[in-house]
Amino acid sequence: MNFIKYLVLHVKKYLNGFLHLVYPKICLHCGSTDIIKFQVLCPNCYVQLPFTDFFEIENNNVDKIFWGRLPLGPSGAALFFTKNSIVQLLLFELKYKQNKRAGWLLGNMIGWALKKANRFNEIDCLIP
Template sequence: MQSLVRDFVNLLYPETCSGCDISLSAGEETLCTRCRMLLPVAYHDLIQNDKMRELFYARIPILHLTSLLYYEKIGTVQRLIHALKYQKQEHIGTFMGEWLGSLLATDPRFAEVDLVVAVPVHSKRLRERGYNQVTKFGQCIADGLGVRFRESVLTKNRNTIKQAQLDQRHRSDETQSPYAIAEEIAENQHVLLVDDVVTTGTTLTLCARELLKIKGTRISMATMGISV
């Protein structure tokens, strides 16, 4: 019955591609086949180069880092992230999380992850948006790895200006962190910290520093996109 209702609704209001707005065909979800094939996938490329690791050099000890896609200010990836964050399209987080989760499940670098933790958003922004844009992404990655996901380990106690709106000089300010531990986790765990887009690495660095205050914690990171 539910499938019949869904089919009827899709007939009246067909789902459209989040990349180009054309109607999706049977078997397509979130993106049409063309848009998905044209996505600038970063995952395999980042295994061979140190582009992401360079962001954290001499700032914080990291075991493994990866990102699913390359992010540019104009293009399909930008549209996806914008729709996820500002247009209530939370299913995009699921789409990216399931995709990256399936890749990480066969990647020996992430075989010993114990816990997936989300970068938090400030409570005001959470009320406005209705959800943390990283939650579904993190849940799906945790499912792929067969480990627990914790959304509320970290809290953001100051509503900062978006990193994308700051120049390089202000982005690099790491002296006053708005992040703190809100829920304790066990010691000696390999934590996979997840976020949407890594630009300068400041947000992830500050969050990782809080987690590293817990004895024996090791940090790896995964994001939907890495800015180019």
């Protein structure tokens, strides 16, 4: 039985290597092959993402947009958006190319930010 597990493990390893030759996992932004499993950006591009602290700051810029328009509870944004940036590329991949890994990355970032911030402990619903 151990031999079969050993054989399956090695076959998987070689098949993954072959698939990487045919369909390499590359960074969406810079094209590097230094990708961590299930990610779409290499560590260098991930570090360049323009994160905000809006989930932890009361009366942040997102809150101010809705002042006098809508009675909203706490609001926030995970990243600053600028044209021709990594953030625009991630949103384009998610919206138009249905890239699930890009959506997973963005959702994971927002989820961790919400979990860390105490302002969102008693909200009724999330509006993306």
